[in-house]
Amino acid sequence: MSDGRLTERVYTSDAERERGMAVWRDMLADLWAARELLWRLAHRDLTVSYRQSLLGFLWALLMPLLTVMLFAYLSSMRLVPIGATLLPYPVYALWGVVLWQLFAATLSATTSSLANAGPLVTKVDFPKEVVVLSAVTRPLFEFAIKLLLVAVLMVIYDVSPGLSTWLLVPLVALTLAMALGIGLVLSLANLVVRDIGNLVGIVVMFGMFAAPVLYPPPQTEPFTLLVVLNPFSPLLMASHDLLAGNPVAHPELLGASALFALLCLGIGWRLFRVVIRRVTERA
């Protein structure tokens, strides 16, 4: 029993709106207070996902490896024309696939997170964004494993980008922020209409081909749009530049993409916070 100062919570129909800008402080405070829960859920998700598996996280390596081997083969057989890339093709493609999978897996995991949590969401009150946030754990963990594979390939192909590699960290963070921000909104939608989860599955499957993951950025007219319109592409292209030891070729695109990612996260989180109770009611 915590006597003395008791935290007071007030629920009204417009509680969130009435708080105005103070709501951002509340959001951060709530998230901070729930840090232990976040850690618990993250830990739980990781433990559970590998508990009934013999190879465990090694499976995470198989998918990018097979994809890259397939495309390297197709390319070398000239079955699929792939132009010159900044880096040796296997390194270029593997890094692309690995970063894309971080984005894609985060997006689909966060989208289905609330719906998968079941009664936890509909019957218990706690900052629910923690559920979505904890869904990032597994994609992020597997990303870390795959980085080892990328490192091995970089050694084999003698790619040594130097200190600028560290600039990849903010790029990866932006990728995560974008996926998480979109995921926060989609997780709500998916709680009510489960079609969203399926839709995301399809988008994620074909999305890889709508970004210069396995091919160099297109130079011909209609296809260059792909790079401008896909907010993920500038992040990927910038990371390729960095890995090759070059300056970022399109800083303006990167800036737009970064802004988009941060807006996604901010707006997504705020939206989540405002509507979560109304959505729960209809889950």
Next chain:
Amino acid sequence: MQDARIEVSALGKKFCRSLGRSMLYGLADMGSELIGLSIDRRRLRGGEYWALDDVGFSVAAGECLGVIGHNGAGKSTLLKLVAGVLAPDQGRIVVRGRVGTLIEIGAGFHPMLSGRENIYVNGAILGMRRHEIDARFDEIVDFAGIEAFLDAPVKHYSSGMYMRLGFSVAVHTRPDVLLVDEALAVGDAAFRSKCLNRIEELKSNGTAILFVSHSEIDVTRVTDRCLLLAGRPSGILGETAEVLQRYRAERLANPTLARGKIADAGDYRSAVCISSVEVCGPTTDSPPVSGQRCTILLSVNSEQEFRGAKLELRFWNSDEQLVAVLDETNVTGHIDLEVGVQRISFDIPALDLMPDHYRLAGGLLNGKQILSWSFELARICIEVSASCPNLGIAFLRGEANVVSESGTGLLPAKGNAQ
């Protein structure tokens, strides 16, 4: 009230009967909320209704408020609103302190994790810090009685063990406010009693409790006051005994169930058929009244002669509990059945059953042989009388006397007490 842990004022919550419209309204509400429009929430749109309207109460530290009402009266909705899972449409809820919920026991348990791991996860969900869980870990395990299975995945737990563990974690969060939603419905008698003890213990330690239950016994035991949500959304608030009496009276006033009705031919019969049943009170055309004489008249059509047949009757109350049995151990007289239709009268000198709706099951037996049996001979409503208590399920009679100091004799002055 300064010490109030839960304050609810003018609370309203509306729901929509149609799923499609509910989605549409939801989108409209969210949209206007996001752009900051204020909308008139008093207005009901097509298909909407007030699940709760103008509900107000407060619960002080160390107090337990019961919430009763029939299914669909809005009890769980109220609890979810106070828990903060749902947002109100009207009014205001203030909750002070840490909230423990026994709404969905074991929510957040992962079947693949062991009991030990789940205690930590569930504890964190309910707002406990790691060191708090560490400190109370043994207590939690001990209360749940699952030491032997602590490291087994909970998917291998029996539902009782699962329940016990969930309950145990929830009540060990040392909540300032505890919300209980019919959580005790499962679990065996011993554990129920343990849970109620724990709830009383929390109460005496200053936890404010909101207790939703269908069990009048549990409500009587742990609550001080009750909120009755029945029929009208706003509810009736008062002392537990008083509110329970209102609730019971309201249930009995239900016009669809009148006095004894004709039963069908019986669910099981051989050579004997009970063709009609009539249950009368003190006079032939009055309904049965609690504590008074009751006569049950049966029309029996037999194809054979049976000497010394026995009548057996069972009374099931509205909670489907078997409350009384009349069989060869406590029924005198026997029936000689002739071929053809016969009227049998069965006399109960004092119908000492609590006022309620009862299902009367029973039939005729010849030794071990069932001649006729019906699971629903009649549905009767036993009415309230002046001499029946408000609480409890059993009806006892007693007499109080003053015994002289030496213990040798009774004083002439006598008093009656129920």
